[in-house]
Amino acid sequence: MAEIPIEDVSYEDFGLLLSTIYPKTVFPHDKTVEKLLEMADRFIMPSVIGHVEYHLLHNTKIENEKLMWMADAYGMKELLEKTVRQTNTIEKAKLLKNSPEYQKLSKDAKATVLDRIMQLI
Template identity: 60%
Template sequence: MPEEVFKYTSGWYHHDQRDLGTNTNKGLKCVWKKEQIENKYYLTWQFSWEDLKLKSASGFTGEIIIRSDANLNGSKIEVDLTDEIQAVQTETTEKFFFNSRVLYEYTLVSIISLTDRELYDEMFLPSGKNDAILEVDGIQLHVNRSFLSYHSDFFSALFSSNFKEGQMEVVPIKDVTYGDIGLLLSTIYPKTVFPNDKSVPRLLELADRFMIPSAIHHVEYHLLNNTKIDNEKLMWMAEKYGMELLLEKMIKELDTVEKAKKFNASSDYKELSDKTKAKILDKVMTII
């Protein structure tokens, strides 16, 4: 499926409706709602594309334009959908919420990605830039030894003349799968595949084993900005893999006694070093 443009314009909906309608556009489903949460008011668009026609779409990017009686020109909301079920939400005023007719229109472009296997196969093709061959799972991977050596002390040593592997035409890598190596190296190759919550645990293990700090930095950026992993697990990951910015953020977020007690009772807390526990204790002392 090539990249495709998805456009839709709703009808006008009156202020007394909370469920503002559902539409399905070539397999892209959108449920539109008004929501009041405590004293705040929101418009929410719940997108999903589980339909088989869109299985090759890894996401959508574009914009929503929301128009009202008071603002016919409309206001724009940037949209970046990466999960197969994802909500876009914007806060609005009580006056707008109760006293306006509203409509919306969206223009979204599908993001099409290769399958993991197709992507990895493309990465490891023979080329003039590749001067070494790794063998994983019986599959030959054509790589650039200088590039890998720059990013990884493991590969720097492996390709060194001090090791027998450095003299081999084909270098075997054991106890790892083709998918693992593809996942790891795709985070540092030019066509970068960025981490997500599903890939993070395995990616950290691999980056640690193969000594690729740049892969860990990519993971840390994701965990600082986009993750839904619970804070207790993030704290443990941050310490184990040396993600100092993430560790600092997680400690700062222990900002209530209730959160501190919950974390103290978790199994992840017991795995932390005394040094990190001392930092947590210092933080707790500022809130009691």
């Protein structure tokens, strides 16, 4: 594997990334999850994505639409399943459709949402 340059990453952000796995684990929180996901994806650190997914499954206040986008974008299957299940009314489906995150979802995620909506009607 070739080297991955870290030129445009701040010292603080890179420290945050590494602190999720070494030496004393610092757990993700709602203010750090997006940056952690971005860097974990860039630096190929699936264990960090796992830490973030656990937080998002159990301890977050982030709205469902944004969670769905993050789950889709970073391959967090369990979180995607949970967010799709939580789209359990037509009103919530309309809220998702009108959110900026909906446009960012992959075709597969949109198909999963459509399957869920079909269960509701």
